[in-house]
Amino acid sequence: MDIAAEVLAGRVAAGARAIRWLDDGDLRGREVLRAIFPATGRAHVVGITGPPGAGKSTLVDMLITEERRRGRRVAVLAIDPTSPFTGGAILGDRVRMSRHALDAGVFIRSLATRGAHGGLSRSTYDATLVLDAMGYELVIVETVGVGQEELDIVRLAHSTIIVAVPGSGDEMQAMKAGLLEAGEILVLNKADREGCEATCRHLELLLHLREGGDGAGAWRTPLLRAVAARGEGGDAIVAALDAHRAYLQGSGEFERQCARRCEAQFLALARAGVLAQLQVRAGAALLEEVRARRLDPYSAAERLLAPLRAGACG
């Protein structure tokens, strides 16, 4: 049996190998993707994001437990940063999920960002497709601890959970700058800590202001409290996820999101391909002209793009 057929049959080793190929840019990964793509689009892709130390991995661990209790098969992609200096990475998210290591209904994969910005690796979307094709009903994507603008997860996931913790004004700044606008479910983790009430009031105010302009029938982002390390609050989060999925499906937004993601991936790949082609075509001659200041960068770029403009795109 070939790898693609094994992926479709849900074989763990085959899925793991396919993700490796896609992560490494190995051409065999594309063969697999081509074969499995028609079978994808079923899984509920859930993003978990928030500042470093907010307890994202522990929250994922709790969500796995809750989803398994409901009989769903769960896959997790846990993303950690690659060192920009050495290219190496230490991927430790699965440590917090180790109690699920022997559960055949749970698949956990660690991915390094490998130079990508935005909190994900370039292979994350492809990996969600493999897990979707393997039959996992829920695919959880845990981003690296994000700052103010790294929100690629919002475009990738159907539902994004933003994890916040009590206190720390700096993190609130980050939330105001964008995180809070992004998520569909807001979780205040470590809710047994001092400052929980004040943070809760603050977040509720921000949510209220944000929702001022939304029409009737729009999704209202819930604020949920949790103490993930003690397994508290997971039930409500899973209920909110189910409600959000139902909302997406009821409004046709689920399919529209899937379509947008495919479209974005197609355009990103095309863009990367065109750039690579242009770089080859620019050739030494044109670059030398610019380097020697005989040709300005604008004219050089125009000359390079002239064939495209001449109607090759028509």
Place this chain on the structure above:
Amino acid sequence: MAEIPGRPLRILLAKLGMDTHTVGITVVAHALREAGMEVIFTGLKQTPEAVANAAIQEDVDVVGVSSLSAGHTRNLPRLAQLLKAQGAADKLLVAGGVIPEEDLPLLQAAGFAKVFTMGTDTRDIVAYLRAWWGTRGAPQPPQP
């Protein structure tokens, strides 16, 4: 800024049983990260079954086990056996820590290619893994 290679070596570092000595495995993890490798941790007190599952899900190239409080003559062969049984015999198995010389033949027979005993320089571990990775054939160039 170092160039990020298309296909870094992926290694799972694990501790089996009740052994909770983490200094060695932490130092090794950092050395391997500095050498441009992707290091995956499974956490403490793992069973050979859990580590085998993780190695397969992570599709690592190498599984490294740190052992500092005995148990290695039972746990390590068990891990090797589980990986073989699940069709993952292509992964390089290495171990390190407090492992007496007289146990080495047993571990080698079980499938462990190399045991880094007490006092090993982390540079030697990096050199060994790099040399092995070099024999695995030229990696395919990354695609845009």
